[in-house]
Amino acid sequence: xxxxxxxxxxxxMTSMPFLTLLxxxxxxxxxxxxxxxxxxKQWADYWSLGAFLAVRAVSSMALVYxxxxxxxxxxxxxxxxxxxxxxxxxxxxxxxxxxxxxxxxFRLAMAPLKGLQQLGMLVFRWAAAISVIVALGxxxxxxxxxxxxxxxxxSQLERTQSILTLCLLVFVCFAILPMGLNYGSRIFGVSLGLxxxxxxxxxxxxxxxxxxxxxxxYNIVNGIAICLVLATWTAYFALPEPKRRIIVLPTTxxxxxxxxxxxxxxxxxxxxxVGGVPPGLFAPAxxxxxxxxxLKMATPFPRSMSA
Numbered sequence: 001x002x003x004x005x006x007x008x009x010x011x012x013m014t015s016m017p018f019l020t021l022l023x024x025x026x027x028x029x030x031x032x033x034x035x036x037x038x039x040x041k042q043w044a045d046y047w048s049l050g051a052f053l054a055v056r057a058v059s060s061m062a063l064v065y066x067x068x069x070x071x072x073x074x075x076x077x078x079x080x081x082x083x084x085x086x087x088x089x090x091x092x093x094x095x096x097x098x099x100x101x102x103x104x105x106f107r108l109a110m111a112p113l114k115g116l117q118q119l120g121m122l123v124f125r126w127a128a129a130i131s132v133i134v135a136l137g138x139x140x141x142x143x144x145x146x147x148x149x150x151x152x153x154x155s156q157l158e159r160t161q162s163i164l165t166l167c168l169l170v171f172v173c174f175a176i177l178p179m180g181l182n183y184g185s186r187i188f189g190v191s192l193g194l195x196x197x198x199x200x201x202x203x204x205x206x207x208x209x210x211x212x213x214x215x216x217x218y219n220i221v222n223g224i225a226i227c228l229v230l231a232t233w234t235a236y237f238a239l240p241e242p243k244r245r246i247i248v249l250p251t252t253x254x255x256x257x258x259x260x261x262x263x264x265x266x267x268x269x270x271x272x273x274v275g276g277v278p279p280g281l282f283a284p285a286x287x288x289x290x291x292x293x294x295l296k297m298a299t300p301f302p303r304s305m306s307a
Contacts, residue, residue, distance in 0.1 A: 022223035023064050029230035030057035036237035042186070045108060048100040049190060049233075055097060059090035084147065092154045095161045099128050101194060102161075102168050109172055109179055109187050124164075131160040159205055162198035169195035180245040189236030193229040200225050 034053045037043065043050055066074070066083045074082065103124055110117035135156035172181075172191045181187055200222050 019219055019223060020064070020068075022220070022227060023060060025227050026223065026230065027057055027060050027064070029227055029234060030054075030060065033230050033234040033237065036234050040237050042237060046101075046104065046186075046190070048097055048104050052094060052097040052101055053230075053233075055090060055093050059086060059094075062086050062090075085150075088150050088154050092150075092157065095154065095158045096132075098161050098165065098194065098197075101190065102165050103128070105172070105187055105191055105194075106168060109175065109181065112180060127164065131164070132157060135160055155205055158201055162202045165191075165194045165198040166202075169198075182242055182245075184236075184239075184242045185244070186236050186241050189232060193233050196225055196229050 030053045034050055034057070037046055037050050037053070063083060063086060066079055066086065103121070106124060107117060107121060110120055136153050169191050172188060176182065176185070176188055204218060204222065
């Protein structure tokens with residue numbers, strides 16, 4: 001189980017066995033969801049989600065191993081530092097992978113409208129890049145140590161990723177029917193799970209740091225929520241997905257108009273040879289064809305003209 005911090009008073013409480021059980025359940029559900037994704041041959045579309053599940057499973061196993069001294073002879077100080085850096089580095093990797101999952105889900109949701117898909121993906125790439133730069137830059141402060149910078153940068157990156165994820169969830173909820181999807185679609189299931197995770201992370205970043213007494217309560221609620229999300233993803237990938245409907249839009253639909261505009265804006269312009277093209281640019285077969293065509297088109301010019 002993942003803890004925002006190692007709080008010794010919290011770890012000695014009676015809720016620790018339940019948190020340990022949730023930790024083992026989370027690892028098992030990560031593996032189950034990953035197996036369901038691969039069994040249904042969805043890796044090509046959801047490879048970022050598979051990588052997210054794999055990183056979370058491996059890091060959770062490492063954290064559970066470090067957290068229990070019966071598994072290793074490490075001292076409390078060494079165990080704390082090892083836990084600290086494992087947690088925050090894995091958290092940073094998961095935040096980046098979550099951004100890629102959001103990007104992939106948007107691409108799949110907008111697949112029927114290629115113009116809007118390309119425009120939206122371009123905007124998303126710029127927004128994600130700016131968010132990462134702002135997260136790394138805003139973490140700087142006077143007297144900043146490496147550990148404090150790591151915590152500040154990853155926390156800011158995670159908040160940005162959570163906001164983008166919630167925006168995607170709102171978009172998918174409104175566009176699910178116009179895009180030919182339904183609530184049994186894996187696109188909606190993945191978006192819903194990411195939305196729940198992002199909400200929990202935002203609550204952690206906004207509420208938990210102001211009160212150390214609620215770490216245990218938050219960990220229990222967060223552990224249950226994460227397990228429900230992983231179970232939901234496992235079910236969505238294990239069960240057959242309803243077939244996507246064909247989109248039929250009226251000629252006055254704003255979706256159709258904006259898609260046409262986006263396609264026109266995204267097309268490459270044509271190029272015309274103005275003149276002075278050397279023959280060496282053409283293949284011998286092309287020159288032969290042009291010579292024969294010019295011979296057929298040539299007509300003798302009359303020597304004299306009668307009135």
